[in-house]
Amino acid sequence: MMALFWHGALLLSLAAAMSVYADMKLDCRPDFVTLVWTESRPQADTSLFRLGNCFPTSVSLREAVFSVDVNDCNFKRLVTGDKLIYLNDLTYISSPDSHIVPFTHPVVCVHERPKDWYPLIYDPVxxxxxxxxxxxxxxxxxxxxxxxxxxxxxxxxxxxxxxxxxxxxxxxxxxxxxxxxxxxxxxxxxxxxxxxxxxxxxxxxxxxxxxxxxxxxxxxxxxxxxxxxxxxxxxxxxxxxxxxxxxxxxxxxxxxxxxxxxxxxxxxxxxxxxxxxxxxxxxxxxxxxxxxxxxxxxxxxxxxxxxxxxxxxxxxxx
Incomplete structure (x- = not known):
């Protein structure tokens, strides 16, 4: 399996560039994902980021870090052709008094479909x-x-x-x-x-x-x-x-x-x-x-x- 690393070549293009206020780095391993969101806006509360339904693994004044298993956090798996794709959303849950509005950013990891990977005993619908x-x-x-x-x-x-x-x-x-x-x-x-x-x-x-x-x-x-x-x-x-x-x-x-x-x-x-x-x-x-x-x-x-x-x-x- 060919995994995707920081800005790996097989990562689906997130055509919209990161906001000038933030940067996302994504490391897609076969069974593990590491995501680092870096904020430059001082009013942003990094503890309010969520990856699917997961809280950050660690936070600092400017970064929210997620190190999670692909079987957690409500990752969705899609098998199409020779690709194995994991989909999720990074969301910001703004506090009521914040000037930063809530937003969602897609998280996509793409791997080559393993040669020994087979569907379950039925065809998933x-x-x-x-x-x-x-x-x-x-x-x-x-x-x-x-x-x-x-x-x-x-x-x-x-x-x-x-x-x-x-x-x-x-x-x-x-x-x-x-x-x-x-x-x-x-x-x-x-x-x-x-x-x-x-x-x-x-x-x-x-x-x-x-x-x-x-x-x-x-x-x-x-x-x-x-x-x-x-x-x-x-x-x-x-x-x-x-x-x-x-x-x-x-x-x-x-x-x-x-x-x-x-x-x-x-x-x-x-x-x-x-x-x-x-x-x-x-x-x-x-x-x-x-x-x-x-x-x-x-x-x-x-x-x-x-x-x-x-x-x-x-x-x-x-």
Whole structure:
């Protein structure tokens, strides 16, 4: 395996140059990553940096250092062709009185795929899509979202962990949303396709009204995790989940750009800030935007269609 070292030749190009205020050095080893973020702004608090869900290994007045295993910190693994890619985000969580706004920077390590590396006993279900300078990714995960799923078969009533993410590269920090999702027995939706609605009405997890499905708390703005309770649809057949992923300006949430799930004895709740759950009030009617700006313009966000599957839902009683 050819590892990447400081500014190694195989590192995916992070086309945007580092801010004049900071510098990032990344050392990608086969199983270990070292990241050093150096700040020149005296008002920056280096303890507020996070790599995925990991705190810095050490901090000083100007540096945040992370020395971590690639199996930790919510690194996402992508195997494509002869490349083994690890993706993550470095985020700055600004304090309320800080002049430095929160931001996210992509972290990408690329290795040659080991000759002795083989997939698990099943084919991991994931898909990657590129649009503009954004790379969208959706996959099945294991029960705690810490790694790829170990099976594509789910008993009725169990949970199907789904994670979607966007690698932002040169783009401003964006919030990833699942705008619409339906299950179908076909990899392409047709007018005659039989479907099961999961997320409708611009981000409303309608399945959560009749099940224990829910969005999980975010680890970073560029990914979203969904615990989907296996439903009674096309039992024993191949099922494909069709979604529209939206990378959106996090400052422009409204009733058409949101992530809402239903909480028993409470009602609809906004994932990213429950205090603004009134944005979910339209989930039982029709969510229409008051804004005139089109997402297709790409100025505030990008929409990407994605398909996850096949997976199988089984009836344990049959």
């Amino acid at each position: 994931f898909n990657t899509y590129g649009q503009g300078n954004l790379v969208f990714h959706i996959e099945l995960r294991n029960a705690d979202f810490s790694g790829p799923a170990e099976t594509t078969s789910f008993p009725l009533g169990s949970f199907i962990p789904i994670m979607a993410s966007v690698a932002q590269n040169t783009h401003q920090p964006l919030l990833l949303l699942l705008e619409e999702c339906v299950a179908s027995t076909t990899p392409e939706l047709q007018p005659e396709s039989s479907i099961y609605p999961i997320i409708t009405n611009k981000g409303c997890l309608v399945d959560s009204k009749i099940s224990r499905s829910k969005f999980q708390p975010r680890q970073t703005s560029s990914e979203i995790q969904l615990s989907l309770q296996a439903f009674r649809f096309a039992l024993g057949e191949e099922v494909f989940i069709h979604c529209e992923l939206v990378a959106w300006d996090p400052t422009l949430l409204d009733n058409t750009k949101k992530a809402c799930h239903y909480v028993k004895d409470y009602g609809w709740e906004l994932l990213d800030n429950p205090e603004y759950s009134n944005l979910c009030d339209c989930c039982d009617s029709s969510c229409k935007s008051r804004r005139t700006r089109s997402t297709a313009s790409g100025k505030r966000g990008i929409v990407q269609k994605a398909v996850l599957g096949p997976l199988t839902i089984t009836d344990v009683n049959s």
